[in-house]
Amino acid sequence: QSIMYAYDELDRTLINERVTEFRDQVKRRLSGELTEDEFKMLRLQNGVYLQLHAYMFRVAIPYGTLSSKQLRALAHVARRYDRGYGHFTTRQNIQFNWIKLAELPDALADLAEVGIHAMQTSGNNTRNVTSDQWAGVAPGEIEDPRIWSELLRQYTTLHPEFSFLPRKFKFAITASDHDRAAIKVHDIGLRLYKNEAGETGFEVLVGGGLGRTPFIGKTIKPFVHGHDLLSYVEAILRVYNQYGRRDNIYKARIKILVHELGIEKFAKEVEEEWLQMRDSALAIDDSVIEDIRSRFSYPAYEKLPHMPEELKKAAHDPHFEAWRKNSVAPHKVPGYSIVTLSLKPVGGPPGDATADQMDAIADLADKYSFGEIRVGHEQNLALPHVARRDLPVLWKALDKIGVATPNVNLVSDIIACPGLDYCSLANARSIPIAQELTRRFANHETANMIGRLHVNISGCINACGHHHVGHIGILGVEKNGEEFYQITIGGRADEHAVVGTLIGPAVPYGEVADVVEDIVEAYLALRARPDELFIDTVKRLGVEPFKERVYATR
Helix, strand or coil, rough: CCECCCCCCHHHHHHHHHHHHHHHHHHHHHHCCCCHHHHHHHHHHHHHHECCCCCEEECCCCHHHEHHHHHHHHHHHHHCCCEEEECCCCCEEEEEEEEHHHHHHHHHHHHHHCCCCCHHHHHCECCCCEEECCCCCCCCCCCHHHHHHHHHHHCCCCCCHHCCCCCCECCCEECCCCCCCCHHHHCCEEEEEEECCCCCEEEEEEECCCCCCCCCEEEEEEEEEEEHHHHHHHHHHHHHHHHHHCCHHHHHHHHHHHHHCHHHHHHHHHHHHHCCCCCCCCCHHHHHHHHHHHEEEECCCCCCCCHHHHHHHHHHCHHHHHHHHHHHECCCCEEEEEEEEEECCCCCCEEEHHHHHHHHHHHHHHCCCCCCEECCCCCCCCEEEEEEHHHHHHHHHHHHHCCCCCCCCCCCEEECCCHHHHHCCCCCHHHHHHHHHHHCCCCCHHHHHHCCEEEEECCCCCCCCCCCHHHEEEEEEEEECCCEEEEEEEEEEEECCCCCCECCCCEEECCCCCCCHHHHHHHEEEECCCCCHHHHHHHHHHCCHHHHHHCCCC
């Protein structure tokens, strides 16, 4: 029944062996044979963090693709080992915040049965390879980027050169003109395209990343042939491994190295390294790519009308139409659509889903989307293959379980990290600010009038909420034991990625929602025409007029 990537015996063996190994490590930690310090390295490589109140468990969802069976397994873990919910992250993963260390090996074993693991979801290694959540179904795509994501996943998992890096390392791949994978804010970003000769290959960007010092990735090589992808990536990693600052955690990311060496010098070093190894065993044979491609199976789509009767009838319902215009996107196959499920209900924590919701979504995926679900980096889910005739009944079912809020890409579709409510690194809360903003902008007509606007919130400088690239970015900082927030505007994470600009001094916790309202009101007054997006108004006018509006009365 599964129509996604079919894992082989090697994968299954590897996942099961890791469970056995981790069970032994946990046993030794619980008996006191291992200290917390000794255990740290072992748990991190299995996605286990020690947070403010409990251990946090992060599970990998490679390139954001899940089967209904896998989603049910995640629901089971939430219900059996946690507090009945999970949190989807900006890396297309899921986190469980209240798991008991003694029960972790059992949770891992339950997930292993459906081919899910937590390998390398934390620690100084290559993390989950992320991609476009519409991969394989987006109109106009060069080819399914998940084929290449999977190739990288197989190659980098437990590979020594990728497992003991100076710092964590993140890949993202896109194959569409519009970048939904935010490749410019990753350590390595890959854009799949065809060159003049009609060959498939990649523009390779390197050194993007947010955190304490945000950088937008720079193109290191305009075209690398698909056959040379692994050797080129390994050459980048070798140069990074050689030069990367292991003595200073703040300077250890590849973005700092690229910044300090300069992209030209860095590119030259990589090129020299690569020329020595490109014809080695790392040159990818067509048969390897074909083998991976053959394991991605696609649904048996039917020939369906674009405007079925069911849709014509439903168009009279304004609530349905509001949702369809907001949450339904074109599919590459006529008669089908991609449906985004909003995990951003009014007043709820962004990106959370309960076990019951996950089970219900798995059932709906079986019924209406060939058993497949996707996770987007904006912390929403998607059903990638919905027949257009099924949209009205699907909408009713989604609405019933609370995931049909028509706010996708609007002001209340907020990206937020867990913040001080859960995270031991945070300086300030993120979730309550997001909840308050969704309440302020709960009116759909108002949100629609404002148009596409991304608000991103991070509770600390580590920028897990990607605040630098939010159209409005909010960063929690601590001042004399109180929560303050810095506000930036004009950031974006797509193919035109830029880091936002600070509008002025940090504001106290209680004023953040007011400031965002002021910024939005300023935009509505300043935009040249109703269809000028917030991001374009800021680009045209700069931050000054917004700053005046926000600080005039403060």
